[in-house]
Amino acid sequence: MKSKAKRIVSWLILSVIAAASLCMTGFTKKSEVRYNGYGEAVLYSAETTKETINFTKREYTYVETVKAVPKYDQLSDLPNSCGPTAGATIVGFYDKQYEELIPDYTAYLPNGRYKGRDMVYVPKLMCELYTLMRTNVDAEGVSQTDCLNGLRTYVNNCGRTLTYSNVKSGYIINETSYAAAINNNMPVILFCRKMDVYNMSATSTSETVVCTNLDGAHVAVGYGIYTVDYYNGDTIFRTDKYVRISTGLNFITDGYLKISSTDWCNAAYSVLVA
């Protein structure tokens, strides 16, 4: 009996040691988050939820970069390419000021609005960014480091400088820094752990808020900030604040992410090209 008890205790001790060793191994191997978007090779779930907010009055403010940003979507030929798509969106935005960024191509219409993705020049840009960002090299998608470095390299190769400034603090977007970027006409590259994409419609007495929940890490571009106060009589009973984004996705090219949500923002950088 005594020897049996000893064997059991020994077995338990060994199990604990083995489990601890495995945990230590896991902790020492830290790898970057991969952003792979919602390309064909990636399975993701898209659920929709809907909320109706009733009010007696509603006030909102909205600011965006000049004429927004291009609403490019991913190429089906470039799997897991949300990073290159976001990069192309930023390049397309700045091409209005610096036309050498996309040679032989005008990224905007006579009224100043940005064109959508064409079938020649923007795909060529995306392919180049795809390579510079080392997309799908180490694993599916891009890492944050490769995405930022690849975009900077592209811009530098065009003879321009690119500066990133952090606009995140703690778990969420820093509203002040983000708003300052937008007011200074700088888009913001967003590294998202997941995306709950909101869209809204309003009547005089209610607002319908539809949220499409998209799992999977993704890179998007912020270009606006939207704040809405809901009143009951003279009292504000609810305030919601959102960043407006170019999603880079097919069909849902535009939407809003809630600033106060702590579960989506891994990193956010304003992008200045000069």
Place this chain on the structure above:
Amino acid sequence: MSREYEFHKLIESQDEQHKKDLWQNIQHSLEEDNSEAEINGNAIILKSNKQKLKHKIAGLVLSFVVLTIAVIAILISPVRSGPVDNFRYCNKNEYYINDTDKSVKQYAAENNKDIKYFSWFDEVSYFADKQCKLNTTDEVICLYEEIIDLNDAYVQYYITDNKTEIDLIKPITDLCVQTVFLGGVKINCCSHSNEGSSSAWFEYSGYKYYLSVEDGPEQDYVLTLISELLDM
């Protein structure tokens, strides 16, 4: 049970003839009641369950026959047509989206489909098209077109048949909570916060049309566009 045993003991304690008479009386009573019990020697036992078993088997056979008939009926009956029976909801795992150089107008003409498009389409300065196709069959399940129209409004325009719903377009359906009628056609619509932004969807002649507008000359510009689309 103890009460029955006491009764049994009582019978057994009688003299032989009396005991025999008592058991016979009990037997007669059981037979008259059509009971499942019978006398066996000096004990009351249940009759064999042959009758019950026969009933069970008959029930099973009958159930099997009915089920078989039902299955055969389902298999051989013609598939009912109509939007409810053939409705499909497609998510992103089931389709892919490709650029196309075919406009909605061209697609409608080449495929002989009665799909509505804008009469002024040939005059626009910018348009881009995509097609949404099923992974398995390459069937086109949705057309997408974006246009800068003659009033500089940005128009996004999706078309499916009326038996198909696509996950990425569903938010438009959810947002359009108001209803108007244009020429007898029910239009589901909504306004967005941005000035000149609105969305709508409607069903017409076998197809569903979804429109989103930005920078329109008025808030409900989408309704003006739908009127043009329906030639009203």
